[in-house]
Amino acid sequence: GVVLGTPIREGHANYLLMYDMLTGIRVSVSRCHAKPSRVLDEADFKAAHKLAFDVTGNELLPKATYDFKFKDYAPWVFRQIREQFQVDASEYLLSLTGKYILSELGSPGKSGSFFYFSQDYRFIIKTxxxxxxxxxxxxxxxxxxxxxxxxxxxxxRIFGLHRVKLPGGQKIRFVVMGNLFPANKDIHETYDLKGSTVGRRVKPEHIKPHSTLKDLNFLESNRHLSIGTTKKDIFLDQLERDVLAQFLQISNVMDYSLLVGVHNLLIGNRENIRDNNLIAFEPSPETLVRRQPSTTRMNSSGGRGRSRSTSRHRRAQSDGVGIEPSRAVLPDDMPPEKSNFYFYQEMGGMVSTDESGAEGDEVYYLGIIDIFTEYNMTKKAEHFFKSLMGSSRTISAVNSVAYGKRFVSFLERCL
Ligand code: ATP
Ligand code: CA
Ligand code: CA
Structure with a gap:
């Protein structure tokens, strides 16, 4: 069984989109790294560089006819971020574009975002x-x-922000982020915790293996994340800075969650994504030239945009006719953005620990995800409150503060 996604092959509805995304990343990241490092200035945060490509992925001169366009946002800022997390540029490019293969996560969330894993599972592209x-x-x-x-x-950790403009004019915006979960460990339980209880339960009849469970499932199962006193103090201290004191709250971010993955060392690795999930192939230049823009069906506004013909497409390509598969190789060693950072240094996460400091048999993978939603009231409510209280800004601040407080106090109870 496929555990973490479907490899995108020729004929897949989003094959050409993947090709455009990876080509754009390859060219723009290499271009930035060809220059010597320098100090950032104000303009770097607003920067957006346009690139135009022909069918074979060659960059064109300005004004030449093009096949797709790519926009690279704040390249110098993201270069610094990658460096800070010790992500080597050539490894980054190799992971994403070395084989020109990504695997698509089965079911996108209700937001309609699509998720793609790099070939070695180290990075995730989210539209x-x-x-x-x-x-x-x-x-x-x-x-x-x-x-x-x-x-x-x-x-x-967000390592890149880009936009692809397809030949039909459709614009797909996406980020590249670090995968919180390790490539070489099965995740036996997954939770997405927001600190809210409203609608935060996956109904028992809807729970399947690999379901991401929510706050109420967590509470009702009596689960705890036992990380011992030392790690707990450091974790809560960082959580406070991230959420309350320094960033999410004051930036007016809402709707983020703590993603929790649990690996049970006693169960170990049975699903072995290495063997089951990743079948790599290298597209020939000819397949890439024979691209049909009309086959790219990607709706930036939602997964519901997937048409019937897309699912037919999927079934048809799943038997892999005409493709010579070869095994992908996943690394056993931990990447530096994990091994050199406190919360990710023990098998890529934190090993469970009891109050006495003795290690248990679980590994926790924890991080705050989905940080791009601004607190925004509906127009109607906004006008209502504006007239009532004078400013919508105050209301927004109050609400992201409330969200942050609830989030942190919930997580305190989970540890
Ligand atoms: P919604 O807005 O409906 O909550 P979304 O489309 O914005 O959903 P996210 O909440 O960002 O999606 O993530 C959905 C799922 O994707 C997560 O529950 C998790 O399984 C996976 N995921 C997201 N970000 C990461 C990450 N950095 N590492 C590993 N898995 C991730
Ligand atoms: Ca979410
Ligand atoms: Ca979201």
């Missing part, structure tokens, strides 16, 4: 909406400054 993209650009400087001041932050 984001126009509003999320705009908001992230707005808070980018604050994000950057926060992670500079907090190298051990629990907030998702």
């Amino acid at each position: 984001i909406s126009k509003a999320e993209h705009k908001f992230f650009r707005k808070i980018l400087k604050g994000y950057y400054e926060h992670i500079r001041a907090n190298p051990e932050t629990l907030i998702s």
